[in-house]
Amino acid sequence: MAGRGGDSVNGGELPQLVGVVHAAVGAPAKEVSAREAVSEHLDGTAPPKKKARKWHGVSADLLCVKAVTTAGAHLAEWGKGEKMYDKAASLFNEQPGRPFDTDAKNIKDHFQLVVKKFEKKDKSEATLSGISVEQTELDEVLSLAASAMADSNSKADAAKGEQAxxxxxxxxxxxxxxxxxxxxxxxxxxxxxxxxxxxxxxxxxxxAGDKGSPxxxxxxxxxxxxxxxxxxxxxxxxxxxxxxxxxxxxxxxEDRRCAAEERRLVLEEKRLENEQRAREEAAEQAAARHATDSAALAKTAADAVAAAAADRLERAKTMELLAALVRRLDK
Structure with missing residues (x-):
């Protein structure tokens, strides 16, 4: 009777023990999957892939001009332009909002086309009298670039000896x-x-003789x-x-050239400050997300431990009741 009772107890306890083992084994697996999900979330900060866009648009032109002017390719000396435009293409390809990846020739051709359009537009606007034209960020960057290119060409001619x-x-x-x-x-x-x-x-x-004579x-x-x-x-x-x-x-x-150079330096300083601020904000957001996810993982783990402890306590109570029942039946 006792043996049968013990067998029945063991037989009834076995599925519970198996369930406890499965729960104990499954808990770390769930925690690891959550960590993997958090890691995947933190690492996957890049935006989803989008369809390839064309050069058309102010944003693409602005990225192109900023990449070229930052690399200094528009002011490159004779024989160094290809290397500088390679650097400009690399800077362009590093931008998260780029429409597509480009190369040195493509970005050079597009930059020269944008500058020509701006110079033509600037000449046409210069003929208008009494009309103020609002300048965009792209116009300001192109104005500085065109002025710097004109000064660079003048200096290049002077270096050759003709202008000097x-x-x-x-x-x-x-x-x-x-x-x-x-x-x-x-x-x-x-x-x-x-x-x-x-x-x-x-x-x-x-x-003395005649004062009134002719x-x-x-x-x-x-x-x-x-x-x-x-x-x-x-x-x-x-x-x-x-x-x-x-x-x-x-x-x-010379004063206008110096003023344009000062404006360019101010804009460059502002751009660097904005980029630094954006990097700091991105780092803070990533740290906040990491802290939030870590807290969520810790809470999940604590809940799992508490649930396991409660389950063990419940099983202990059940075992005590079964043992008491078996002793009563043996009597």
Whole structure:
């Protein structure tokens, strides 16, 4: 009876024990799968794949221009452009919002096309008077890039010697013309002053007899010489004014170039700050998600442990009841 009771108890207990074993074995498996799910969630931060998009659109153009200007490919020296555009293509391909992967030739051709369109648009807008055109972020970046490219081309010409020789020749010619004009003006003024003194002395001597006679007036030759000197003075003054305007225009162009470079540096600094802020925010969000998922896993594990403990307690109570029942039946 006891043996049968014990067998029945063991037979009834066996399925429970098997269930407990399965539950105990299955709990870690569920926890591991949850960890794998969390790891997969944390690692899979990249957006889902989308259909390939075309170059058309401001966002694609902006990514292209920023990649080229950041790499400095638009200002590359002779023979280094291909390497710089390779770097620009790599920067473009690293952007999460890129429409597709590109190469050096593709991004170079598209950048040059965008710049040409912007220059054409800028020239057409420059002819409009009294109309303010709102500039987008792409327009600002292209404006800085076009200005920097123009300055770079000018510097390249100067490096070859052509522009430098022209500037030096013009400067020497201007200085020579200025010196000659000042010398002629000084000589004419000295000659005019001497002639005035001589005429005044002669006039005083002749006026002693007849003050109202025409002899005291300037002769036609003196009048013609004065008129000719005044015309020469006007020409020399015009030359001096032209030289001064040229110097001012050159200084103004240099000031505009410096201002454009400062704006470019400010925009570059803002871009770097925004990228750093975006990276920090992404890291904080990832850390928050990791902490949340870790807390969820810990809670799940704690709940599983508590459930297992409760199940063991319930089984112990059941075993005690069965043992008491068996003892009562044996009596």
């Amino acid at each position: 020789k022209k500037d030096a020749a013009l400067q020497r010619a201007g200085e020579a013309v200025r010196s000659a004009a000042q010398a002629r003006r000084s000589a004419r003024r000295a000659a005019a002053a001497a002639a005035e003194d001589a005429s005044e002395e002669g006039g005083d001597a002749s006026d 002899a005291g007036r300037a002769s036609p030759a003196v009048v013609r010489r004065r008129r000719r000197d005044e015309e020469e003075d006007e020409k020399d003054q015009a030359i001096l004014d032209f030289i001064e305007r040229s110097a001012k225009d050159k200084q103004a162009a």
